[in-house]
Amino acid sequence: MIQETLREAEERMKKAVEATQHEFSLIRTGRANPAILEHVRVDAYGTTLPLNQVASISVPEPRQLLITPFDRNILPQIEKGILKSDVGITPTNDGSALRLNIPPLNEERRKELIKQVHQKAEQGRASIRTVRHEAIKKLQTAKKASEISENEEKRAEEQVQKLVDKYTAEIDHLMKVKEAELMEV
Template identity: 50%
Template sequence: MTKEIIKDAEERMKKAVEVFRQEVAGMRANRATPALLDKVRVEAYGSEVPVNNVATIEVPDPRTLVIKPWDRSLIKAIERAINASDLGLNPTNDGQVIRLSIPPMTEERRRELVKVVAKRTEEQRVAIRNIRRDANEQIKKLEKDKAVSEDESKRAQDEVQKLTDKYIKEVDQLMAAKEKEIMEV
C-alpha cells in the first residue's frame, strides 16, 4: 500500500518538475528560441492552437525567429496572437512569413526575469512539498488504521522525503541554469 502512495507521489513530483522545465524554457533569455512561442495560442480553424501546430518556427540567427505558416491565411491570426501575448515582441510580416526580432535585454530586465524565475521556482518547491504532505498524510492514515506498522510508516515517510529532496534539487538546478542563461551578455 505504501509503495503505491510513494509511486503516486513520485509521478506527481515528476510532473511538477516537467511543468517547471517547460515554463522556464518559454521564458525569454538573451537569444531566440522556438520555445518562446510555446504559450502563444492562435485562433485557427475554429479553435485555439499553439503556433507550432500551424507553422514552422526557424531560428536563422540568435536574435531572430521566422514563423512560416503552413496556411498563409493564418498569417494575420498568428501576428495578432503574438501581439496579444506577454512577450513584448513586435512581429513583422511580409505576406509569406512573420519575423520576430529579439532585442537585447537591459540589465534591469534581466534582473526582473531572474526574480520571476526565482518566484516560479519557489512555487514549484511549494507544490512538491504539498505532494509530500499529501503522501505523508495518507501513510499516517494507513498507520492509524493499523494497515501498516509504525516502522513501515516511518520507512515510507523517509522515502517520500528523499523523493522530495531529489525533485526540489532538480528544480533548483533548472533555476540556476536559467539564471545563468538570462544573465549572460
C-alpha cells in the first residue's frame, strides 16, 4: 500500500514537471521555436484545426519561422489564425508561404517573460505540493484504518517529502535554464 502510494505520487510529480517544462517551451525567447505556434488554430475546410495539421513549420534561420501550407488555398486562413492568436508577431505572406520574423527581445519584454516563467514554475511547484498533500492524506487514512503502523507512516511521509524536494529542485533548475535563455542577447 505504501509503495503504491509513493509510486503514484512520484508519477504525478513527474507529470507536473513535464507540464511545467512544456509551459516553458511555449514562452517565446529571441529564438525561433515552432512550439510558440502550438496554440494557433486555423478555420479551414469548415472546421477549426491546429496549425500543424494544415501546414509544416520549419526554422530556416535562427530568428525566423517558415509556415508552408499543405494546400495553398488556405494561406489566408492560416494568416488570420496567426493574427488572432496571442503570438504577437505579424506574418509576412510571400504567396506560397508565411514567414514569422522573431524580433529581438527588449529589456522590458524580457522582464515580463521572466515573470511568466516564475508564475509557471510556481504553478508546477503548487501541483507537486498538492500531490504531497494527497499522498500524506492517504497514508494517514491507512494508519487510522490500522493498515500501517505509525512508524511506517512517518517513514513514508519522509519519502514523499524527498520526492517533493527532488521534483521541486528539477522545476527550479528548468526555471533557471529558461531565465538564462531569455537573458541571452
